[in-house]
Amino acid sequence: MRAVIQKAFGGPEVLEVAEVERPALVSGEVLVRVKAAGVNPVDVAVRSGAFPLLGEPPFGVGWDISGVVEEAAPGARYRVGEEVYGMPFFPRAATGYAEYVAAPSRQLARKPATVDHVQAAALPLAALTAWQGLVDLARIEEGRRVLVHRAAGGVGHFAVQIAKARGAYVIALASEPKHTFLKELGADEVIDYRTTDYTEAVRDVDVVFDSSSEGTKALKVLKPGGTLVTIMEHWNTGLATEIEAAGRRFAGVSVEPDYASLEAIAALVDEGLIRPHVSAVFPLAEAGRAHESVGSGTVQGKVVLTVD
Template sequence: MRAVIQKSFGGPEVLEVVERERPKPLAGEVLVKVHASAVNPVDVAVRSGAFPLLGQPPFGVGWDSSGVVEEVAPGSRFAVGDEVYGMPFFPRAATGYAEYVAAPSRHLARKPASVDHVHAAAVPLAALTAWQGLVRAAGVKAGDRVLVQRAAGGVGHFAVQIAKARGAHVTAMGSAARHDFLRGLGADEVIDYRTTDFTDVVKDADIVLDSLAQGDRSLGALRPGGVLISILEHRDPELAARVEAAGRRVAGISVEPDHAALEAIAELVDAGAIRPHVEETFALAEAGKAHELVASGHVQGKIVLTV
């Protein structure tokens, strides 16, 4: 099969398509013929060496996949021909930019029936991050006031929709050019981060989804007893102590495979409550170009590789 790997840390040019043996599914696993794989900011950080999650190369980055089960091992929960999607193995290597991926069946869920593989592949890592923060950690509910930073990006655009699906009032941060997009996702209020300090506008949020590594500033937007969901500073015990001393709560999120959440998210996609947005697609051999675009920090929604 074809797969994208890297033999050294570096820029997008280190990504190369190679021929390698098709993986064999172990007990409880399935072999998936991949139709699409999404590119996430963590992929870029791991590739460059800025976030050495997988140790030293060689390895293949990429986790999000959507495809069709081609082979099942004993103990797996799918059948040949099932359409599935997921984010297997994270934070260990999955080599997701490949024609085939072998994965534990409990790291996968049935693909939302209402979308194609490209849009399904855009969902897992970003939507699970938003879900595990908002739903599992913060318990978002009807009437909550939620502030979502970087709301037009991968995690952010799912967070807006998940919070709205659960009845929250959502304030979304994004550039003025993204405001129509954010309102289309259901945002009740929008803030242009380039012209407005969000702490001047938001003072009583029940939940802040902080994806800017600005935990101390985000603290000022929370009401007493509110929850700070931290994506980038989740291992900062000093920040946690400051948040707790201020009478708020911090929930550090490091996303993990979660088939039950993927099933719940798929139901919302099929109900029309979540619409994954794909800004652009690239062929597998163009993974470097996809990384360049994601590294720009100005992607609306997600970037996906077609396989």
């Protein structure tokens, strides 16, 4: 089968399409014929060596997949022909930019019926990060005030929609050109962080969803008992101590595969309450260009690879 691998750390040019062995199954696994694969900032960081999550190359990056079950081992939850999506093995290697991926069936869920594989592949890592932070850890509910950093990005645009689906009042931080997009997603307020100090403009927030390593600023806007959800500083024990000493909660998110959450996300997609925004689509052979796009830091929503 074809798969994108790298033999060294470096720029997008180190990504190459190679012929590799199709993975074999063990009990409880399925072999997915991948139709589309999502590209995330963590993929870029792992490829470059900035975040050596997988050790030394060679390896294949990528986790988000959507496709069709080609084979099913005994004990698997799905049958041949079913459409599934997910984020298998994270933070271990999954080699998601490939024609086939073998994965434990409980790390996958049935694809939302109302979107295609490209849109489904944009969901798993980013939407699971937002879900696990806002729903599982912060337990947001109707009437809560939620502040979302980098609200127009991959994780952020799902955080806005998940918070709204749970009945929250959402304050989104993003540059001015992205304000219309965020209002269309349901944000109640949008603040241009480049021209406005949000710590002066916002007060009495129940939850800060931080993806910008600005956790200490949360104390200026969180009400007593409020929660800082951080996806960048989940290992920061000093920050955790500071937040909790001030009478607030600290919740660090390290996303993990979870079929139950994927099923809940799929239900919201099919209800029209979440819609993935895909800003660019590239063929598998142009994975390097996809990484250039994501690495620019200006992507609105997600970038996806098609696998044909």
